[in-house]
Amino acid sequence: MRTETPVSVKLEDYTPYPFEIDSVSLDFSLELEATRVRTKMSVRRVRPGEFVLDGEGLTLNDISIDGSPLQVSDYKIADNKLTIADVPDTFTLETDVTINPKANTALSGLYVSAGRFCSQCEATGFRRITYWPDRPDVMSRFHVRIDADKATYPILLSNGTPGKAGDLPGGRHFAEWDDPHPKPSYLFALCAGDYDVWRDSFTTMNGDHVDLGVYVDKGQADRAEWAMESLKASMKWDEERFGRAYDLGVFNIVAVRDFNFGAMENKGLNIFNSAYVLASPDSATDADFEAIESIVGHEYFHNWTGNRITCRDWFQLCLKEGLTVFRDQEFSSDLRSRPVQRIKDVMRLRARQFAEDGGPLAHPVRPQAYGSIDNLYTATVYEKGAELIRALTVLIGDDAFNKGMQIYFDEYDGTASTIEDFYSCFEKASGKDLSQFRLWYAQAGTPEVTVVEEWDEAKSELTLTLSQKTPPTPKQDKKKPVPIPLRAALLDGKGGHVEAEGWQDGETVIVLDKAEKTVKVNLSKGSARPLLSINREFSAPVRVRRDLDKAGLLKLAAAETDPFNIWDCFQSLAKTEIFRLLDEPQSPPDDALVSAMADAVRLNESDPAFAALLTVLPDVGELFQDREPADPAGLDSARKRLRKAFAEALAGDITRILEQPSPTPFKPSAEQAGTRALRGAMIGLTGALGTPEAASQLKSHFDSASNMTESLACLRSLIPLPGKARDEAIETFYARWKDNPLVIDKWFAVQAGQGTAEDARRLSEHPDFDMSNPNRVRSVAAAFSMTNLAAFHAPDGKGHEVIADIIQRADKLNPALAARLLTSFEQWKKLEPKARASAKTVLERLQEAGLSKNAMDIVTRALD
Ligand code: ARG
Numbered sequence: 001m002r003t004e005t006p007v008s009v010k011l012e013d014y015t016p017y018p019f020e021i022d023s024v025s026l027d028f029s030l031e032l033e034a035t036r037v038r039t040k041m042s043v044r045r046v047r048p049g050e051f052v053l054d055g056e057g058l059t060l061n062d063i064s065i066d067g068s069p070l071q072v073s074d075y076k077i078a079d080n081k082l083t084i085a086d087v088p089d090t091f092t093l094e095t096d097v098t099i100n101p102k103a104n105t106a107l108s109g110l111y112v113s114a115g116r117f118c119s120q121c122e123a124t125g126f127r128r129i130t131y132w133p134d135r136p137d138v139m140s141r142f143h144v145r146i147d148a149d150k151a152t153y154p155i156l157l158s159n160g161t162p163g164k165a166g167d168l169p170g171g172r173h174f175a176e177w178d179d180p181h182p183k184p185s186y187l188f189a190l191c192a193g194d195y196d197v198w199r200d201s202f203t204t205m206n207g208d209h210v211d212l213g214v215y216v217d218k219g220q221a222d223r224a225e226w227a228m229e230s231l232k233a234s235m236k237w238d239e240e241r242f243g244r245a246y247d248l249g250v251f252n253i254v255a256v257r258d259f260n261f262g263a264m265e266n267k268g269l270n271i272f273n274s275a276y277v278l279a280s281p282d283s284a285t286d287a288d289f290e291a292i293e294s295i296v297g298h299e300y301f302h303n304w305t306g307n308r309i310t311c312r313d314w315f316q317l318c319l320k321e322g323l324t325v326f327r328d329q330e331f332s333s334d335l336r337s338r339p340v341q342r343i344k345d346v347m348r349l350r351a352r353q354f355a356e357d358g359g360p361l362a363h364p365v366r367p368q369a370y371g372s373i374d375n376l377y378t379a380t381v382y383e384k385g386a387e388l389i390r391a392l393t394v395l396i397g398d399d400a401f402n403k404g405m406q407i408y409f410d411e412y413d414g415t416a417s418t419i420e421d422f423y424s425c426f427e428k429a430s431g432k433d434l435s436q437f438r439l440w441y442a443q444a445g446t447p448e449v450t451v452v453e454e455w456d457e458a459k460s461e462l463t464l465t466l467s468q469k470t471p472p473t474p475k476q477d478k479k480k481p482v483p484i485p486l487r488a489a490l491l492d493g494k495g496g497h498v499e500a501e502g503w504q505d506g507e508t509v510i511v512l513d514k515a516e517k518t519v520k521v522n523l524s525k526g527s528a529r530p531l532l533s534i535n536r537e538f539s540a541p542v543r544v545r546r547d548l549d550k551a552g553l554l555k556l557a558a559a560e561t562d563p564f565n566i567w568d569c570f571q572s573l574a575k576t577e578i579f580r581l582l583d584e585p586q587s588p589p590d591d592a593l594v595s596a597m598a599d600a601v602r603l604n605e606s607d608p609a610f611a612a613l614l615t616v617l618p619d620v621g622e623l624f625q626d627r628e629p630a631d632p633a634g635l636d637s638a639r640k641r642l643r644k645a646f647a648e649a650l651a652g653d654i655t656r657i658l659e660q661p662s663p664t665p666f667k668p669s670a671e672q673a674g675t676r677a678l679r680g681a682m683i684g685l686t687g688a689l690g691t692p693e694a695a696s697q698l699k700s701h702f703d704s705a706s707n708m709t710e711s712l713a714c715l716r717s718l719i720p721l722p723g724k725a726r727d728e729a730i731e732t733f734y735a736r737w738k739d740n741p742l743v744i745d746k747w748f749a750v751q752a753g754q755g756t757a758e759d760a761r762r763l764s765e766h767p768d769f770d771m772s773n774p775n776r777v778r779s780v781a782a783a784f785s786m787t788n789l790a791a792f793h794a795p796d797g798k799g800h801e802v803i804a805d806i807i808q809r810a811d812k813l814n815p816a817l818a819a820r821l822l823t824s825f826e827q828w829k830k831l832e833p834k835a836r837a838s839a840k841t842v843l844e845r846l847q848e849a850g851l852s853k854n855a856m857d858i859v860t861r862a863l864d
């Protein structure tokens with residue numbers, strides 16, 4: 001049994017490292033099963049304390065200080081730490097270790113993917129490469145030398161810029177890389193193998209030339225073009241928006257098929273999951289192109305927020321991640337449509353982060369303790385972290401925010417910083433005390449804001465009573481009020497705003513910073529009662545409760561001037577209606593509501609990307625946050641009834657829109673993507689009709705589709721419609737794409753995302769299912785457990801069992817992957833009694849069986 005009891009690391013226990021390591025040379029002699037790593041570091045004591053290095057799974061061949069080999073009695077190796085008792089104040093330490101990259105199935109440290117070497121060191125992978133103080137506040141200048149067989153590994157890459165290179169005896173060769181910027185070990189990277197390269201260059205605003213390369217599988221270079229375009233757009237955007245230029249002569253991206261996450265910002269050598277690099281019009285959807293753009297941006301933006309300024313310790317993870325997500329969201333907004341981007345970001349936040357915040361895994365954006373650092377890369381740290389930066393911009397205004405960012409870049413460049421350091425910059429820039437705002441970082445849970453309005457006709461005065469409450473979360477019963485910046489407007493019902501004392505063009509920001517606050521709004525005498533628009537653009541990550549009935553919400557939707565809120569009014573309406581349909585299984589969907597929803601889609605057809613979003617009903621995962629005990633199957637069928645009625649109301653439009661040709665020639669532009677998004681929405685609604693004619697229409701559209709977006713939309717819509725059309729589509733798609741793993745991932749995911757537990761089991765036994773490839777495992781297990789809640793949480797428990805089996809197998813190879821999949825159980829306590837009992841049994845069985853430390857950390861907290 002590999003059970004390890006999670007030991008918790010605490011923020012309050014932080015102590016600085018007693019030594020500084022100004023520079024380090026790493027010498028790699030690459031062999032699949034026995035790679036030699038020789039490390040030479042110059043160490044200097046800066047304060048009292050022991051000399052301790054981290055190291056995991058390393059075979060130590062030699063160790064010496066200042067050239068003298070150490071005796072076994074001079075050091076101690078225990079619990080993945082190497083301690084040397086007596087060290088001089090200044091010394092050179094040399095170590096020589098052997099590692100086995102081929103056997104590294106955890107994909108952390110140095111490993112092999114498709115016969116090529118690659119690395120992943122964040123958060124604690126570097127200790128699996130060599131002995132080192134593997135913590136982000138120890139920064140050093142890295143010099144790297146790699147030697148390897150030349151025929152098998154013609155390309156040798158690391159961080160920084162290339163130095164000497166040449167041939168060696170025995171068919172080997174070597175290359176040296178130098179990174180002039182001191183960095184923590186988690187940003188180290190190494191790649192070696194045979195690749196095709198898409199090259200380009202960029203000239204920075206300072207006139208510096210940068211060589212760019214995107215390294216991909218042989219024969220795939222043209223599929224790297226979009227990633228390259230995205231990279232150049234990112235470099236330009238960071239210069240224009242934040243005045244930040246790139247700081248090395250080389251920037252490389254390497255795509256790997258086996259990768260635990262999306263991508264990694266290693267200095268000058270980003271390593272990407274190939275899903276976020278490779279794209280071609282025939283094989284990638286618009287969503288893929290968009291994701292590539294945003295993730296390339298995200299990793300590039302880390303160069304300043306993460307690399308130049310890094311984190312003091314892993315509790316500060318949101319310092320780089322929340323901020324960098326905010327930056328990539330802004331990048332996408334500037335390149336595409338701001339309101340559409342905002343809606344998509346909020347959909348993701350509500351689906352993932354609100355769910356996390358409401359369950360047993362809830363934790364503050366900056367936690368006070370953790371069991372396993374790998375499990376801290378959460379929606380809360382990333383997405384809520386980004387929301388807090390956005391809320392800060394609303395609270396202090398864009399000018400103070402921009403000024404604060406410049407102070408941050410200037411004052412903290414080259415350091416390992418904290419959230420306190422970061423906020424001190426905005427206090428300077430705004431002159432405001434932000435200590436109460438920082439509570440947002442310490443308190444878990446999603447605040448609920450209640451808004452009550454009272455209109456005094458005689459005085460032309462609107463009184464708003466706003467109150468806030470954050471529900472209790474694990475180990476945090478009591479919450480204090482946080483400052484909640486709510487953008488607000490007074491709507492006149494004719495598409496305009498109503499002026500009020502102290503409001504600008506009928507708009508203002510209300511900061512709710514107490515448990516309750518009353519705001520008086522004075523209008524000019526004789527004004528009609530305005531409608532209140534609040535939390536515009538989703539200015540704060542809260543749930544807003546208002547006592548608006550259906551008629552009130554419809555009226556508000558018609559009067560709204562904020563596209564986000566228009567969309568959100570319809571989300572609220574749809575949600576309430578789905579709950580009603582769940583409670584009244586005999587009653588048909590409300591005609592008036594359905595036709596208002598259909599009208600909204602038609603009205604916005606000139607902005608097709610936005611119109612497409614208006615066709616999306618809240619998904620089961622979001623619905624069930626508001627229904628305890630949750631009955632996912634019931635919610636799913638109520639949702640489907642509403643969706644069918646919606647499709648019927650749009651039947652004429654569906655035909656009309658799909659009769660028009662898809663834009664040609666294909667471009668991944670926002671404009672064309674918008675057109676295809678609406679077409680995809682219509683394809684989805686065709687499926688919702690569920691008739692035999694719908695199935696045959698979908699099949700013929702599938703057969704003639706000229707791009708992956710529509711082809712996949714048809715396949716997705718056909719999956720739930722049993723019959724020949726469906727079976728043929730599944731087969732043709734497979735036959736056409738069987739040699740393209742990224743497309744086959746989609747093929748697995750559309751089936752797992754809509755099938756039964758038996759389907760998920762069958763897919764996990766398919767010859768192309770591959771336990772060692774995270775993308776493939778997720779295409780079945782995550783698609784099923786995270787997007788198909790009705791089947792996953794079916795009362796018979798079969799869904800839970802399939803996933804538990806996959807998790808148990810995955811955990812033996814790859815604990816980070818297993819732990820991530822386990823989070824699909826996080827909502828189990830909210831389930832109806834049968835599913836709840838089954839989830840509990842399964843979790844206890846897993847706990848009993850013994851899992852990796854990462855997986856155990858999730859199971860233990862989930863059951864707690
Ligand atoms: N820093 C990477 C990013 O840009 C993700 C690294 C994930 N690492 C992990 N151990 N979960 O978001």
Ligand code: ZN
Nearest residue numbers: 298302321324
């Ligand atoms: Zn990141």
